[in-house]
Amino acid sequence: MASSLSAQLFHRAQRSIPGGVNSPVRAWKAVGGEPRFIQRGKGCFVWDVEGRSYIDYVGSWGPLILGHASPEVLRAINDAMRDGTSFGAPTPREVEFAEKLCSALPSVEMVRLTSSGTEATMALLRLARAFTGRSRIVKFDGCYHGHVDSLLVAAGSGAATLGVPDSAGVLPAVAETTLVATFNDIESVEACFDRFPGEIAAVIVEPVVGNMGVIPPDENFLSELRKCCEENGALLVFDEVMTGFRVAWGGAQQRYGVVPDLTSLGKVVGGGLPLAAFGGRRDIMELVAPVGSVYHAGTLSGNPLAVAAGLRTLEVLERPGTYERLEELGQRLEKGLWEVLADSGVRGCVNRVGSMWTIFLGVSQVRNARDARAVDRDLFCRWFQGMLEEGIYLPPSPFEAAFLSLAHTEAEIDVTVGAAARVLRRLGGG
Numbered sequence: 001m002a003s004s005l006s007a008q009l010f011h012r013a014q015r016s017i018p019g020g021v022n023s024p025v026r027a028w029k030a031v032g033g034e035p036r037f038i039q040r041g042k043g044c045f046v047w048d049v050e051g052r053s054y055i056d057y058v059g060s061w062g063p064l065i066l067g068h069a070s071p072e073v074l075r076a077i078n079d080a081m082r083d084g085t086s087f088g089a090p091t092p093r094e095v096e097f098a099e100k101l102c103s104a105l106p107s108v109e110m111v112r113l114t115s116s117g118t119e120a121t122m123a124l125l126r127l128a129r130a131f132t133g134r135s136r137i138v139k140f141d142g143c144y145h146g147h148v149d150s151l152l153v154a155a156g157s158g159a160a161t162l163g164v165p166d167s168a169g170v171l172p173a174v175a176e177t178t179l180v181a182t183f184n185d186i187e188s189v190e191a192c193f194d195r196f197p198g199e200i201a202a203v204i205v206e207p208v209v210g211n212m213g214v215i216p217p218d219e220n221f222l223s224e225l226r227k228c229c230e231e232n233g234a235l236l237v238f239d240e241v242m243t244g245f246r247v248a249w250g251g252a253q254q255r256y257g258v259v260p261d262l263t264s265l266g267k268v269v270g271g272g273l274p275l276a277a278f279g280g281r282r283d284i285m286e287l288v289a290p291v292g293s294v295y296h297a298g299t300l301s302g303n304p305l306a307v308a309a310g311l312r313t314l315e316v317l318e319r320p321g322t323y324e325r326l327e328e329l330g331q332r333l334e335k336g337l338w339e340v341l342a343d344s345g346v347r348g349c350v351n352r353v354g355s356m357w358t359i360f361l362g363v364s365q366v367r368n369a370r371d372a373r374a375v376d377r378d379l380f381c382r383w384f385q386g387m388l389e390e391g392i393y394l395p396p397s398p399f400e401a402a403f404l405s406l407a408h409t410e411a412e413i414d415v416t417v418g419a420a421a422r423v424l425r426r427l428g429g430g
């Protein structure tokens with residue numbers, strides 16, 4: 001029986017790599033079938049090992065805001081590479097990069113580089129606990145902050161419940177330091193503070209959620225969070241690994257005008273190479289070693305190639321009109337998808353903030369994790385596979401954000417909307 005190259009590779013991979021992948025969602029468990037192995041990407045397109053091309057809305061899960069193989073980013077990496085790949089010593093470009101991050105996000109007075117978003121949020125929690133002398137953290141049901149032990153926690157039942165581990169191998173004693181609240185529900189946060197007065201070090205939030213699909217914050221939610229943290233002596237941590245330089249030059253904190261104490265960055269800041277960052281108020285950041293007593297280190301932290309890619313990406317994004325362009329593309333796609341949804345008779349909704357978007361099928365509104373979990377998973381599988389056949393590469397899970405890049409154009413968006421119309425009409429029985 002002839003099987004595709006992707007299928008052959010996937011079976012081979014599973015013998016030497018758990019599940020055949022280096023990050024679980026890549027295995028397509030939520031949609032079935034074998035993941036396409038990708039050969040190359042250019043602009044807004046990727047090609048699989050069979051040579052089929054797709055319009056890509058995964059964008060490496062967020063980093064590729066300039067599209068694949070951006071000539072400017074490749075040139076920056078190439079130039080940096082000629083001087084060597086890593087020194088484990090300070091380099092000039094990382095100073096420029098840190099200054100760029102601090103100038104884009106006024107709440108970030110000092111910044112430290114890491115290689116992944118996970119490391120950045122992990123460091124922030126340690127820092128928040130050291131600064132406040134408190135042990136507990138509040139997170140939101142459905143928000144993902146990397147695979148940090150104390151953040152791999154799902155909701156119990158309702159607000160202010162003690163966290164239970166989401167992963168085997170996480171100690172219950174660690175998970176219990178995490179309280180789980182409901183996004184867009186300030187009362188659920190107040191309930192945490194009421195239950196553990198004086199014990200909560202920080203509230204960590206994705207200011208625009210991307211990791212249960214895209215969920216924007218309600219009108220006053222972030223400013224109420226800000227106020228609630230202040231009243232209770234806790235730090236407000238924005239995990240902007242996905243939203244930083246994505247929803248605005250200054251991230252969600254600029255877009256919504258709410259100032260956090262600490263911020264994590266990742267994805268876009270690395271321009272497709274492994275690079276992330278954490279930063280914030282100077283008085284807190286000065287606790288980081290070697291100035292202060294909170295340990296943080298990394299053999300490849302601030303890696304010269306990654307910093308070169310990240311810096312060039314930010315330089316391109318800083319040009320006038322980039323975020324307006326992303327908004328324009330996002331609006332066109334959103335409008336098209338709402339229209340074809342309505343025509344098809346399939347129940348669903350489109351959530352979008354700038355160039356981040358998700359289509360939720362089987363539900364008419366998604367404001368929190370409970371709403372998101374109500375999606376029709378079977379319908380999503382058929383949507384995903386239908387779009388794939390049409391040459392549209394979407395995130396292979398109903399609980400993920402899709403991304404536009406500056407390499408997408410009206411033409412690809414219109415092709416995508418046309419494909420969506422055919423697929424949804426079929427799903428609607430039309």
Ligand SMILES: *Cc1c(COP(=O)(O)O)cnc(C)c1O
Pocket residue numbers: 115116117118119121144145146147206210211239240241242266267276
């Ligand atoms: C992707 C992501 C992380 C984890 O970053 P990695 O680089 O995958 O470790 C953390 N927080 C948010 C909001 C993310 O989207």
